[in-house]
Amino acid sequence: MPEDLKSVLDSAVKTVNFIKARPMNSRLFGVLCDEIGSEHLQLLLHTEIRWLSRGKVLTRLFELHWEVQMFLQDKQFPLLHLFENSEWLSQLAYLSDIFSRLNDLNLGLQELSITVFDLNDKINAMVKKLQLFEMKIKAGDVSPFPTLESFISENKLTLDDGVRDNIVAHSDSLRQQFRNYYPVSAEVNNWMRNPFTVEVGDMPEDFSTSEQESFLELSCDEALKSDFKRISLLDFWIQKTRRIPSAFGQGHTVSSSIRDYISVRERLLISCCDQDKIQK
Known part of the structure; x- marks a missing residue:
């Protein structure tokens, strides 16, 4: 200043x-x-x-x-x-x-x-x-x-x-x-923002072949697309990982990236609940 x-x-x-x-x-x-x-x-x-x-x-x-x-x-x-x-x-x-x-x-x-x-x-x-x-x-x-x-x-x-x-x-x-x-982001995880608009050539290079196939199946799932329009981005991925926990393999790039976002949300929810109990 x-x-x-x-x-x-x-x-x-x-x-x-x-x-x-x-x-x-x-x-x-x-x-x-x-x-x-x-x-x-x-x-x-x-x-x-x-x-x-x-x-x-x-x-x-x-x-x-x-x-x-x-x-x-x-x-x-x-x-x-x-x-x-x-x-x-x-x-x-x-x-x-x-x-x-x-x-x-x-x-x-x-x-x-x-x-x-x-x-x-x-x-x-x-x-x-x-x-x-x-x-x-x-x-x-x-x-x-x-x-x-x-x-x-x-x-x-x-x-x-x-x-x-x-x-x-x-x-x-x-x-x-x-x-x-807040440096300009490279948007390396932009696929999470809207998985239904990502083209085959735009998928992250560090996805394994099986992860890429699973992702393409998800991107063509009309039922999931309907859910995506109806609920928040965080809720969508929380439900997705809980409903189909093995969709992207075990603990690899995709699932760990999603968990990073989900864990932040859940920590906030837990913190808010604890604070509410303290105030009561």
Whole structure:
């Protein structure tokens, strides 16, 4: 993250902590928001919280930036001047938008039924979106970031060149980080994604002849094809391996690949069941 954006984030954290760390501050701020009819009465507590929550905190802080400015005027808070600075507020608005997008992505990756294929799809889509955002920002189009767009429009501003450069640099940095953690997949197990569309020449080379024959039989089974359309990918392979456990031989490439996906799902299910018991 560019130093300017990091500074904005750090200042936002300090501001929220200042308000929430003292009960009297928090109560007075709540009264102020109530009196002027603000939609949000309280800021979320932020004490070096995880990035997953930062989108919510930054959104609340930006939505209340005018109320925060009024409240801090009597507190001799050293960062008060930032809430009067359109460049700083523009970057706060951007951070609110981008962290909200990252929050949505993170929540999507936590779905119980997600597969490696789904994960790759979502990450690839996000990387391409970041590239799109970068192109638009370079052209002066802030529409990918609705909070920033509204702020600029309502205050009749133009995007500052420095802010634009910071957003471009941040988008590029995020794309690189995603690719470092999630390299482009060779899709070596893409046959599992839809076994009914794989051609003879597209089967993995490490399948044995008997495994290839079994796979071709499966790919032509209309009953299984009907099941595939009706249930999730994970449930299909779980049922398939349990119903016909020897279809792909004993512990070879195909069966072990399927078990890798199934075991992840079953571990998640067991974990959720155990957690549910603890809560009860």
